[in-house]
Amino acid sequence: MTGWELTTLVVVLSLVVVIGVWFVGTANRLDRLHVRTDAAWAALDAALARRAVVARAVSGVVDHDLGDRLRVVAERAERAARADRETAENELTRVLAEVDRPALALALAAELIDAEHRMVIARRVHGDAVRDTLTQRRRRVVRWFKLAGTAPEPGYLEIAEPTLDEFPRPRPSARVILLDDQDRVLLFHGHDPDRAEDKFWFTAGGGVEPGEDLRTAAARELFEETGVKLEPDVLEGPLWRRRVAFSFEGRNYDGEEWFFLARLPEDAKIDTVGFTDLEARTIGEHRWWSTTDLKATGETVYPVQLAELLPTATTWDGTLRAVR
Structure with missing residues (x-):
């Protein structure tokens, strides 16, 4: 083997190693992003579940009509499948906005606002994780070489955030x-x-x-x-x-x-x-x-x-x- 052929072989092997390392690194980063997104969804799901539990507690102390509607939409949000979650959670947000917060016992009002604050934070964290994951997945080289593997593409949960600043x-x-x-x-x-x-x-x-x-x-x-x-x-x-x-x-x-x-x-x-x-x-x-x-x-x-x-x-x- 001539010196030129040896040099060419070394260069080719080096490129293969570099590209291989890059592919492995990109795949690992995608895997970490998917793990982050899954964890963010679990936190958001828990925050939404807690809000629904507090909403059912509130339904027992407000007037009869509002209490019945609040209990129904809270239970619907707890049972909703992922595809129906946005609609159910947005309806719960709308009905909760009708509650007179100052009329609630302070401990219950504090519990409700804390649950809503945690939901807002969890939603934003989840949205950031989904955005970062989708940005990486949509790169051409990632799509061409299917570096995302069989992991499903994550999606946003488009729910309205309660206007918490309006309430004391x-x-x-x-x-x-x-x-x-x-x-x-x-x-x-x-x-x-x-x-x-x-x-x-x-x-x-x-x-x-x-x-x-x-x-x-x-x-x-x-x-x-x-x-x-x-x-x-x-x-x-x-x-x-x-x-x-x-x-x-x-x-x-x-x-x-x-x-x-x-x-x-x-x-x-x-x-x-x-x-x-x-x-x-x-x-x-x-x-x-x-x-x-x-x-x-x-x-x-x-x-x-x-x-x-x-x-x-x-x-x-x-x-x-x-x-x-």
Whole structure:
């Protein structure tokens, strides 16, 4: 074999190896894309199923006509075959839009909106996965050499996304009436970051984390905001419940506040080092308020009835009371 023939053979073999490696790499990438698409569909299917379950729960607390229609379309969406899924899910979205969200119990409203948020995210992830897979499959060389193998071509699920921004976001929160040895209550003075001129006084506490019970949330928030460490079972209550619509940082909320009672331990001091960046920017001071102080002040205090309710907090009879 001459040198020229040997060189030609080496070049040809090198090209075969390079092309073979490219084919294998492309086929593997397609396989990974199909796996990604399958996983995205499984997540979307689970999110849609959860929404249907929550929708059936909602159907039991709304008016009879709407409840019947909602239950029917939710069950239809759960049973729908893949080919009929778009129609069934779009009908469920349409009927859910008729539900008066603020009229629902806060926990159920929060569950519904969370299910819808997760559905929207899962749909977008699935759409991205389908797009990337189809882009790769439609390349000429992939089609000519059938590098996709026998894997079926994935398809989009064209369902309408609910307009979630139209609804106030549910926000359950746990708050603490922290009293000192003179029965004075600790209040913080803060403001909305978008409206610094609107200042108000409020109790320690904050939002309940997913999966967290109210009592645990109240103890956690108390420690984060005051440095006072109490076991959840030390808290008394909840004494009061307050339902309030409010806005913060430009977003509307449907809030439900649950108030617990606690005593400041003798050796404890208020320490706000645990404030988040947002709290540090929006809370200017804190102080102890007596009932006399509350009745005399012209400043805004939440809850509005605190001056009236504070004297009875220490003799709580076990009845949960709705307050403003």
